[in-house]
């Protein structure tokens with residue numbers, strides 16, 4: 116066992132140049148302080164890397180082979196999550212340049228194209244990923260339904276999923292207002308009017324959503340705050356529950 | 372103990388059936404992620420996100436549309452009561468959606484695509500059914516059948532079919548202004564003919580007029596309730612609830628300037644000071660915007676399940692679930708597409724190339 120190896124790590128046999136490089140890169144003190152296991156090229160290390168890495172340990176270490184087939188999930192839940200992450204990254208970058216005031220919002224967005232290097236690219240990616248996420252989440256729900264994956268013991272995770280669907284729509288809807296152009300203003304006006312038609316409570320709810328009788332500065336700041344922090348936070352929490360429950364419910368659904 | 376969802380019901384997994392997550396899953400995920408990043412970057416480099424003129428509350432674009440995933444709701448708003456289309460039905464739909472696993476608790480067909488015997492046929496059939504019915508209802512409500520009739524025959528749809536000429540009636544007196552029905556025909560029956568040949572359900576509320584002579588009897592709830600005639604729709608637009616002599620519902624829609632009854636005056640001020648809510652029933656609107664849509668929606672859903680059951684395809688709850696979920700998702704997508712691509716200025720039903728591009 117090489118010096119610095121933690122007990123239980125395995126590594127391939129055989130000397131040679133590659134072995135030497137391997138030794139230097141993956142078996143030094145620093146590497147092993149970061150990654151507890153050796154490079155994942157033996158079954159044991161492969162399981163260790165999944166089990167000991169905070170990001171990878173969302174997964175089990177082994178998985179039934181039908182679930183790896185792309186046609187079982189089409190990766191749709193994973194892609195929804197991936198888009199959520201991508202939206203967070205591009206969204207944070209957009210926040211550098213965007214001020215949610217009626218005076219500045221529109222010009223800030225317009226300036227992305229002219230004054231900010233790759234600004235338009237960032238905005239476009241944020242926009243298209245947002246549309247993409249709505250679509251992947253809907254398709255994910257369809258795949259879960261048609262594979263009968265909501266059945267016991269996964270009932271509650273389906274409910275969590277429905278909440279995530281609503282949150283996804285709300286995230287997209289609140290973001291829609293932010294560019295403060297005609298499209299934004301009127302789409303949100305039409306959208307909030309729909310809520311306003313609710314019996315009894317409709318008017319009050321719309322008033323709270325808009326912070327007034329029409330979509331104006333108050334609505335902009337409310338939508339902005341919900342869009343950049345409130346809703347993403349709630350969505351992240353529900354996603355954590357969603358993923359946790361997949362593991363707790365015994366991994367993904369499988370025929371009895 | 373009968374736990375609702377026991378976690379370990381599956382037999383111990385056989386190790387040979389399993390793969391290691393690294394590399395078999397993680398690499399697939401990685402490739403998916405790279406492909407997606409790549410395609411979104413390319414797309415974003417090529418296609419710009421829309422940004423039109425600065426928001427201006429004084430200029431309403433025509434058409435004004437919600438974001439695409441709410442266009443299905445906006446589509447429903449065109450056909451029924453706003454609260455029903457925009458709030459009540461979506462809420463019911465979401466609750467039922469969330470309740471799916473509680474309504475269908477069997478474990479049959481779990482974890483495989485289309486796990487039950489007939490599920491593929493049920494899915495195909497109910498998506499075709501839902502598409503056809505949605506399209507049909509949208510076309511009917513847009514009066515396309517009348518348009519086609521007029522194009523083909525060159526005649527006007529309403530009126531000419533039965534009465535030779537479009538007929539107009541004076542709503543106040545019931546007198547026929549142009550080419551009336553035969554003297555002996557009760558106005559109501561003639562009006563029924565009109566209705567059958569009206570363009571859409573909304574005509575019940577907007578195009579349908581009839582008037583029955585009550586010979587002085589005072590029985591109308593509308594603006595001219597006291598004229599001794601029963602007029603449709605005018606006399607049915609403000610039916611008080613509860614119906615007391617048909618004349619007042621204090622504060623909430625008293626048309627005749629009578630003082631409220633004693634019990635009302637005795638109520639505490641804070642109660643009578645509440646925002647007055649119009650509790651009068653607008654019967655024509657209720658028929659057109661609530662009753663008929665609900666009957667159509669419930670009726671067509673029941674019909675779908677009934678037909679599938681008669682064919683013998685529905686064997687379990689899971690099958691029923693598949694039919695309903697498929698219809699729901701199909702209607703969602705169909706209405707989204709109609710709302711995005713087929714609704715032009717004034718939300719008229721037009722061809723996709725006639726939908727104006729909003730850029731101002």
Ligand code: HEM
Nearest residue numbers: 188192193195196256259264272273276277279280367368
């Ligand atoms: C932001 C939205 C969502 C994210 C990020 C997400 C993510 C995921 C992921 C990564 C999986 C693992 C399997 C797969 O990729 O298909 C999964 C499974 C699952 N999801 Fe979602 N999901 C979301 C929304 C939904 C919705 C809308 C529903 C249903 C209404 C749902 C119900 C489920 C269920 C029941 C499973 C377990 C599937 C099985 O056991 O095969 N999720 N989700």
